[in-house]
Amino acid sequence: MNRSEFSNARILVVGGAGFVGSNLVREILQQNPREIVIIDNLLSSDATNIPSDKRVRFVFGSITDDRILANLSEDLDYAFHLACYHGNQSSIADPFADHENNTLTSLKLFDRLSGLKNLKKIVYAAAACAVAKKTYDAPSATTEDQPVSLYHDSPYSVSKIIGELYGNYYSQRYQLPIVKARFSNVYGPREILGAGQWRGTVHTVWRNVTPTFIWRSLNGEALPLDNGGNTSRDFIYVQDMARGLMACALKGEAGGVYNLATGKETTILELANIINEYTGNKTPLELIPARDWDRSGKRFASTEKAERELGFNAQVDIKEGLHRTVEWTRANAEIIRRSIAKHAKMMSQRAV
Numbered sequence: 165m166n167r168s169e170f171s172n173a174r175i176l177v178v179g180g181a182g183f184v185g186s187n188l189v190r191e192i193l194q195q196n197p198r199e200i201v202i203i204d205n206l207l208s209s210d211a212t213n214i215p216s217d218k219r220v221r222f223v224f225g226s227i228t229d230d231r232i233l234a235n236l237s238e239d240l241d242y243a244f245h246l247a248c249y250h251g252n253q254s255s256i257a258d259p260f261a262d263h264e265n266n267t268l269t270s271l272k273l274f275d276r277l278s279g280l281k282n283l284k285k286i287v288y289a290a291a292a293c294a295v296a297k298k299t300y301d302a303p304s305a306t307t308e309d310q311p312v313s314l315y316h317d318s319p320y321s322v323s324k325i326i327g328e329l330y331g332n333y334y335s336q337r338y339q340l341p342i343v344k345a346r347f348s349n350v351y352g353p354r355e356i357l358g359a360g361q362w363r364g365t366v367h368t369v370w371r372n373v374t375p376t377f378i379w380r381s382l383n384g385e386a387l388p389l390d391n392g393g394n395t396s397r398d399f400i401y402v403q404d405m406a407r408g409l410m411a412c413a414l415k416g417e418a419g420g421v422y423n424l425a426t427g428k429e430t431t432i433l434e435l436a437n438i439i440n441e442y443t444g445n446k447t448p449l450e451l452i453p454a455r456d457w458d459r460s461g462k463r464f465a466s467t468e469k470a471e472r473e474l475g476f477n478a479q480v481d482i483k484e485g486l487h488r489t490v491e492w493t494r495a496n497a498e499i500i501r502r503s504i505a506k507h508a509k510m511m512s513q514r515a516v
């Protein structure tokens with residue numbers, strides 16, 4: 165990958181204080197950019213994620229704010245759109261907040277960027293979960309041309325598809341050079357449990373399976389498994405994801421879509437066992453009923469197109485990635501504890 169194209173570039177990262185965004189910003193900083201502008205309203209992130217570097221400028225606020233949009237530099241080279249309303253359960257609790265932060269964000273940003281002359285590429289964070297086939301049988305790899313259902317389990321999932329649709333519209337009508345990166349399940353350092361504001365359910369704190377399992381495991385708690393842990397995901401380490409996003413910006417075809425994944429399936433049972441092994445947690449796994457909204461089943465993504473067209477391969481294997489994430493969590497336990505604790509009052513009013 166020719167990373168030097170980022171040197172001296174001016175780059176926008178919307179949602180850059182978030183888990184993936186803050187890791188992406190750190191990777192790009194190694195390529196010597198002129199400036200990285202982060203726009204983030206800290207709805208689901210913690211300001212400690214923002215690197216203190218003179219090349220990074222942080223603008224606090226929503227990308228739907230017309231003043232923020234009007235003040236965007238006209239000579240951006242690249243933009244990454246990672247803002248969302250995190251996550252599925254929060255969007256079910258408040259579909260309007262999801263619309264404001266997960267759909268309107270994409271529409272207003274794409275509309276504003278379509279007028280920029282020098283923009284080489286905009287990369288949109290799409291979601292593989294909104295496209296993947298739902299099955300509990302042996303899954304096959306989801307390819308980029310997989311038909312998309314019109315029936316979705318959450319407003320979050322609907323919004324991620326609408327983001328792709330608006331991307332296609334602005335690409336066709338206004339030649340906005342958008343590349344859609346379909347994320348599989350990302351894990352790794354800087355996913356801070358409880359980051360940001362209360363978003364209506366306990367999942368404000370327990371974001372995704374990996375950080376939740378690591379935190380509970382480090383605290384000697386039982387890891388909960390629904391369906392006996394027989395669901396599976398394609399887990400990709402966040403640094404690989406950041407490299408994949410950069411490859412989309414440099415080599416992705418304008419208007420194109422790429423899976424960013426490992427192509428490997430890991431069951432939730434396997435994930436739980438690896439994590440407990442690293443932390444030394446001996447508490448037995450806990451079997452619980454399935455979540456009522458979740459029909460997601462087993463899945464993994466095809467990596468062929470990203471390998472062929474972007475030259476992108478995930479490099480960090482799941483055991484190594486989990487090991488690094490456990491160590492990061494140990495080292496950052498105080499920040500995470502504080503972040504969880506600020507929701508204590510709301511959590512106590514609801515069952516976990």
Ligand SMILES: NC(=O)c1ccc[n+]([C@@H]2O[C@H](COP(=O)([O-])OP(=O)(O)OC[C@H]3O[C@@H](n4cnc5c(N)ncnc54)[C@H](O)[C@@H]3O)[C@@H](O)[C@H]2O)c1
Pocket residue numbers: 178179180181182183184185203204205206207208209225226227228245246247248249250264265266269289290291292293324347348349350351360372
């Ligand atoms: N992490 C994953 O496994 C995964 C999987 C599929 C897709 N994605 C997508 O990748 C992107 C990044 O996900 P993440 O895991 O880093 O989540 P995150 O919650 O850590 O990051 C999202 C960021 O967007 C910010 N934000 C929310 N509303 C905003 C607004 N109106 N204006 C500006 N900023 C706003 C949040 O404060 C947060 O910093 C999201 O678009 C998400 O849908 C992530």
